[in-house]
């Protein structure tokens with residue numbers, strides 16, 4: 176694909192992502208799968224699209240100084256300017272004059288001379304004058320929000336919950352690339368054999384400390400290798416693997432996963448149980464329940480029975496005290512996975528967090544009675560927010576004295592995590608800057 180065509184396709188994709196917010200990763204995947212794109216163009220497209228979204232608010236702050244506020248830009252023109260500015264400010268692959276030339280050509284092709292001249296004028300001014308200095312913003316919170324492209328309300332909220340320094344580290348970490356981590360299917364192959372094969376193929380890998388099945392791939396795309404295609408490994412963040420490790424499910428147990436799609440943790444659980452026992456896996460959406468079954472089949476796992484149901488109504492389907500282990504990996508605001516899904520930070524409002532916390536509490540309250548005495552229940556989310564995590568669990572424990580945090584949980588955490596700032600008497604909050612994992616909360620409750 177010619178460079179001009181690739182850049183124009185990126186503008187189209189950015190427009191679609193802006194209109195259909197919340198699904199950047201799916202839209203990018205779809206674009207790459209349906210177009211005939213070389214691996215080199217695929218990498219460049221991914222880098223520019225993710226980078227432009229990741230730095231959107233910073234770029235818009237820069238643009239404000241160069242675009243007349245009264246001028247209402249068409250969406251595609253704004254995306255063209257954002258994409259070009261991203262390349263000029265954050266990448267050093269292409270010289271500025273070439274980026275500007277290409278942007279002007281795209282503007283001519285899609286619009287008319289007037290738009291081309293506006294695009295040329297804005298980008299040449301940026302090139303000549305440089306972007307405004309954010310160090311001049313007096314308010315710390317506002318400056319951090321603009322420099323790291325997070326909404327100001329979210330930075331304020333985190334600052335109130337976790338303090339400024341931690342929030343700062345988290346916001347900067349959210350701009351970085353996370354190493355890929357994969358889970359080995361231990362019933363088919365060992366971790367050592369996988370690492371050897373990947374080394375032969377030229378990939379650099381490390382063992383994860385979070386799970387004996389985890390491997391971190393520092394460089395390279397393993398999605399097109401046979402190991403992935405034949406179900407020897409599956410992509411999973413280390414924090415998610417830790418959830419299943421902490422569930423401690425064993426062969427022969429009866430396990431419930433109340434919110435299980437797309438099936439990462441439930442398939443890991445089946446592997447830990449050596450595919451012996453019973454797992455019932457629910458998700459609200461029938462289509463997603465099918466996804467779980469497909470994932471289980473890909474990994475040759477047979478004990479998972481995936482169905483659609485609302486987790487808040489499972490008492491109608493199961494008797495109390497039925498399960499040895501329960502996992503509630505609740506629907507959440509997703510602020511822990513901003514690195515992989517950058518548009519999450521722009522699409523949520525504070526009211527959404529309150530709404531989600533209400534659903535999470537309803538799920539926990541209605542699912543917990545299904546746990547057997549001495550059984551273990553994991554509550555987890557892929558977010559960083561006390562309302563959805565510690566505060567919610569604290570309230571549950573206050574209202575349900577037959578449950579308590581299982582104190583052996585903390586001893587079982589990886590050594591380096593045991594003393595991390597995210598550990599409290601309620602559970603573990605992993606921050607994205609601490610161990611290069613997703614931001615994740617988990618706790619283990621025991622029915623006593």
Ligand SMILES: C[S@@+](CC[C@H](N)C(=O)[O-])C[C@H]1O[C@@H](n2cnc3c(N)ncnc32)[C@H](O)[C@@H]1O
Nearest residue numbers: 434435436437438439440458459485486504506
């Ligand atoms: C964080 S995801 C779960 C990820 C999954 N545990 C994994 O490891 O792949 C939360 C899931 O909960 C589902 N969900 C949302 N509301 C639900 C409800 N009321 N009952 C059951 N599932 C629900 C969503 O469809 C979503 O797939």
